[in-house]
Amino acid sequence: KQEVTQIPAALSVPEGENLVLNCSFTDSAIYNLQWFRQDPGKGLTSLLLIQSSQREQTSGRLNASLDKSSGRSTLYIAASQPGDSATYLCAAYNAGNNRKLIWGLGTSLAVNP
Amino acid sequence: NAGVMQNPRHLVRRRGQEARLRCSPMKGHSHVYWYRQLPEEGLKFMVYLQKENIIDESGMPKERFSAEFPKEGPSILRIQQVVRGDSAAYFCASSPRLDFGNTIYFGEGSWLTVV
Numbered sequence: 001k002q003e004v005t006q007i008p009a010a011l012s013v014p015e016g017e018n019l020v021l022n023c024s025f026t027d028s029a030i031y032n033l034q035w036f037r038q039d040p041g042k043g044l045t046s047l048l049l050i051q052s053s054q055r056e057q058t059s060g061r062l063n064a065s066l067d068k069s070s071g072r073s074t075l076y077i078a079a080s081q082p083g084d085s086a087t088y089l090c091a092a093y094n095a096g097n098n099r100k101l102i103w104g105l106g107t108s109l110a111v112n113p
Numbered sequence: 114n115a116g117v118m119q120n121p122r123h124l125v126r127r128r129g130q131e132a133r134l135r136c137s138p139m140k141g142h143s144h145v146y147w148y149r150q151l152p153e154e155g156l157k158f159m160v161y162l163q164k165e166n167i168i169d170e171s172g173m174p175k176e177r178f179s180a181e182f183p184k185e186g187p188s189i190l191r192i193q194q195v196v197r198g199d200s201a202a203y204f205c206a207s208s209p210r211l212d213f214g215n216t217i218y219f220g221e222g223s224w225l226t227v228v
Contacts, residue, residue: 004155034216043119043221044204089156100169101148101217103156 002027002094006104013080014112021075021107023090028068031093035064035075038087038106047088048075080111115140117207117220118187125226132192132199134223138207145188146217147180150202159203162188195227 003026013019023033035047048057048064050073056065063076073090087108091101118137126132138145147159149172158172162182173180177195182188192199202224208217 036219041224044206044219046216046218049216091156100158100161100172101156102158105155 002030002092002102004090004092004102004104006088006090006107008107009105010108010110012110012112015080015082017080017111018076018078019080019109021077021088021090021109023073023075023104025071025073025092025102027094028071029094030068033064033066033073033093034091034101035062035073036089036091038089040087044089077109080109082111082113084111085109117142117205117218119203119205119220119223121223122221123224123226125228126195127228128196129194132195132225132227134190134192134203134205134225135187136190136205136207136220137187138205139209139218142207142209142218144208144210144217145182146206146208147188147190148204148206150204150222152201156204159190192225195225197227200225200227 005024007022032051034049036044037047038044050057050066061078066073087106089106091103117139120135143164145162148156149159150156160173160180161169165184177193179191202222204219204222206217206219
């Protein structure tokens with residue numbers, strides 16, 4: 001049974017820092033892995049989707065990597081800004097599982113000005 | 114191109130009443146998914162539907178919950194005889210086809226409070 005864990009659960013950093021959010025999964029037979037952002041009382045915004053055949057994806061100040069053999073993904077945020085404050089969720093698509101995403105509990109990020 | 118539209122955004126129901134949550138997928142999307150986010154818990158898959166078909170309902174509670182995606186109109190998640198434990202955020206997502214190369218798009222969610 002696939003389980004997704006995110007560490008740390010909460011993170012508070014000063015503006016401008018580079019930071020890394022971690023996501024681990026127990027079953028390496030994942031298809032894709034996706035990172036989302038959730039603001040309080042809001043929906044889910046897709047940040048990056050890493051397909052099974054890829055090792056990383058980049059969008060602006062965000063870079064996500066995927067290492068299936070070790071069961072890990074990281075989300076790297078460069079030069080953090082107060083507007084980055086949100087909860088970051090990773091979700092795994094299990095192979096052959098009809099898009100039944102398995103979610104971590106998220107990392108709550110606060111970037112202080 | 115409007116995103117995934119969910120309504121109502123917030124819904125308050127008394128115990129025993131019915132709750133109906135609606136989801137209009139993005140234009141051109143024929144696949145709809147419902148997820149539930151309970152307080153202090155992660156998101157959990159509930160059901161996956163295509164037009165007029167339930168493809169996977171393995172995450173749906175056995176009783177009181179049902180979902181549909183008719184040929185015309187939005188997808189509906191229906192909760193009968195609500196209890197306090199049903200209080201949660203319910204998220205709908207859609208995608209154009211079953212293609213793992215494409216992301217799925219989420220709505221803003223419907224927050225159900227049972228009093």
